Amino acid sequence: MASMRDIKRRRNSIASTQQITKAMKLVSTVKLQKTKMRAERSKPYFDKMYETVTSMLAKSGMIEHPYLKPQPSTKKAVILITSNRGLAGGYNSNVIKTVTGSDLKKEDVVLFTVGSKGKEYFARRDYNIAKEYNEVIENPMFPDAKEICDEVLKLYVSGEVGEIYLAYTYFKNTVVHEPKLLKLLPVEVDEADIEAAKSNALMNYEPHEEEALEIIIPKYMTSILYGALVEAVASENGARMQAMDSATSNAEEMIEKLTLQYNRARQGSITQELTEIIAGANAIS
Amino acid sequence: MADERNFDLEIITPDRIFWKGQANMLELNTTEGQVGIYKRHIPMTMILEPGIVTIHLDGENKEAAVHAGFIEILPEKITVMAEIAEWPDEIDENRAREAEERAKRRLQAHDPKIDLSRAEIALRKAMVRQELAKMR
Numbered sequence: 001m002a003s004m005r006d007i008k009r010r011r012n013s014i015a016s017t018q019q020i021t022k023a024m025k026l027v028s029t030v031k032l033q034k035t036k037m038r039a040e041r042s043k044p045y046f047d048k049m050y051e052t053v054t055s056m057l058a059k060s061g062m063i064e065h066p067y068l069k070p071q072p073s074t075k076k077a078v079i080l081i082t083s084n085r086g087l088a089g090g091y092n093s094n095v096i097k098t099v100t101g102s103d104l105k106k107e108d109v110v111l112f113t114v115g116s117k118g119k120e121y122f123a124r125r126d127y128n129i130a131k132e133y134n135e136v137i138e139n140p141m142f143p144d145a146k147e148i149c150d151e152v153l154k155l156y157v158s159g160e161v162g163e164i165y166l167a168y169t170y171f172k173n174t175v176v177h178e179p180k181l182l183k184l185l186p187v188e189v190d191e192a193d194i195e196a197a198k199s200n201a202l203m204n205y206e207p208h209e210e211e212a213l214e215i216i217i218p219k220y221m222t223s224i225l226y227g228a229l230v231e232a233v234a235s236e237n238g239a240r241m242q243a244m245d246s247a248t249s250n251a252e253e254m255i256e257k258l259t260l261q262y263n264r265a266r267q268g269s270i271t272q273e274l275t276e277i278i279a280g281a282n283a284i285s
Numbered sequence: 286m287a288d289e290r291n292f293d294l295e296i297i298t299p300d301r302i303f304w305k306g307q308a309n310m311l312e313l314n315t316t317e318g319q320v321g322i323y324k325r326h327i328p329m330t331m332i333l334e335p336g337i338v339t340i341h342l343d344g345e346n347k348e349a350a351v352h353a354g355f356i357e358i359l360p361e362k363i364t365v366m367a368e369i370a371e372w373p374d375e376i377d378e379n380r381a382r383e384a385e386e387r388a389k390r391r392l393q394a395h396d397p398k399i400d401l402s403r404a405e406i407a408l409r410k411a412m413v414r415q416e417l418a419k420m421r
Contacts (some may be wrong), residue, residue: 038300045297048366052330052357142299142368203357204329206317215332216355219368226299 004265011258018251024087025244032174032237039171039227039234046227053220055203056213057187065210066157067217068186073162077110077130077152079184079225081168081232082118084137088236089243091169092117094179098167102181110161112152114229130155137236140229142222149222156185164221168228169235175242177235182228184221292324294340296349296365303370304340304349311363312339313356322358329358333367335409337417348373350417352410371414378418385411 057068078099082092096118099109111127113119116134123129131151136144155161164185170178205212294311296303312321314336333354340347354367388408391399 041301042299044302045299045366048297048357048364052355052366056330146368204327206315206329206331212330212332212355216330219355219366222368223299 004262004269007258007262007265011255011262014251014254014258018248018255021244021247021251025241025248028237028240028244032234032241035230035234035237036171036174039230042227042230046223049220049223053187053216056205056209056216065213066186067213070186071156071159071162073159074108075110075161076104076108076163076165077112077155077161078104078165078167079112079148079152080114080118080122081137081166081228082113082115083232083236084116084134086117087243088240091177091236091239091243092121095167095169096121098179098181104165110155112148114148115232136229137233140226140233142226145226145229146222149218149225153185153218153221166225166228168232169239171231171234171238174238177238182224184224185217187217187220290324291342292360293362294365295363296338296351296367296370298367298370303367304347306342308340308342308363310341312341313337313351313365315356322363325360326358326363328360331356331358333365335406335413337413338365338370348417348420350376350413352413353406371417373417373420376414376418378415381411381414381418385415 080095080099082095086092092115099122106125106127109127111119111122111129113122113129113132114134115137116132119129119132119134133144133148136148152161152164156164163183166180166182166184168180168182170180172178290309291307293306294308295305310321310323312319314320314334315331316334317331319336320331333351333356335352336350338349338351340349350369350371350373351365351367352369354365356366357364385408388404388411391404392401392408
């Protein structure tokens, strides 16, 4: 059995770790509230955007535009959204898995990383990383999303990449976050949504449809990316809160166990001392 | 409130619902020029240019600056999707003036590295902001 002093030292070290995890949990809970609200506020804009784009596509089935048709290049741009900090349970590795587990080939992937965790992982495995925007994830703003979008679109328009994907964590609610790999370009929307939009497809466009499409599709992409960024931040804090919560309760459990062991050891040593004294006394008399 | 001529108006930006309510008429600046829209307009989608949006309701006007985005017009409802929207009292006039100066300098620099169209947009935004700031 470990000595009393060892057990005590171990217990104290766990207790101080627990204090840290507890504090981190509190911090991420507050951050979660804030980021969750932001994610919810960006929703109406995104929903309306999706509606507009589907109704445009429903009407403009004839339009030949590079944004809508598959491109010849086999290269694929992937925008990967992870966090800059760890200690968030499986948050980062789950997003990474959506990319490594998909049928995208390593040679074809051109990465745009937001968040250093994802960047580090793929840099170590010699992936092609075109650009990193690690500071963005701390506080994503709409112009940030725009900047990234413009950069990726440039590659698409020049024909260097044929498809654009987005890997992020969808914030369903406080406890459920789903890692997702989404295809941004060429635009794909749900067939059912298109059918639904066809019924009220009397929309006129000024300037002409093609031009309007040319302007609206990048805006659509930017809004998805912005939505993904704010949701990813909310998910990150949610994941961290959960991870820290279970770390705190694990520490609690360990402390309880060690306290029990410590008390046993203490009692054992007292009993031993007593028997020694009694034995000593017997020997004298 | 139950005025015949009113329609629903929503101005949405990425981080909030900027304005939601009724209006008689809406004035704004699009790529096709200045337009004013009443109820029962034909369905139309237009692209916005940096400019001032004026909401007319019951003889009162409300102004806001809107930069970049588009507008969806339906007979009973108008939705403005703006990337940035600001009320007059949210504008920092000094900052707008500085931005105007910066944009002007960039336009005059004739530097091939400078994105001219971007500088021009920045200049227009700065001017719209200042114009709106004068209205308060």
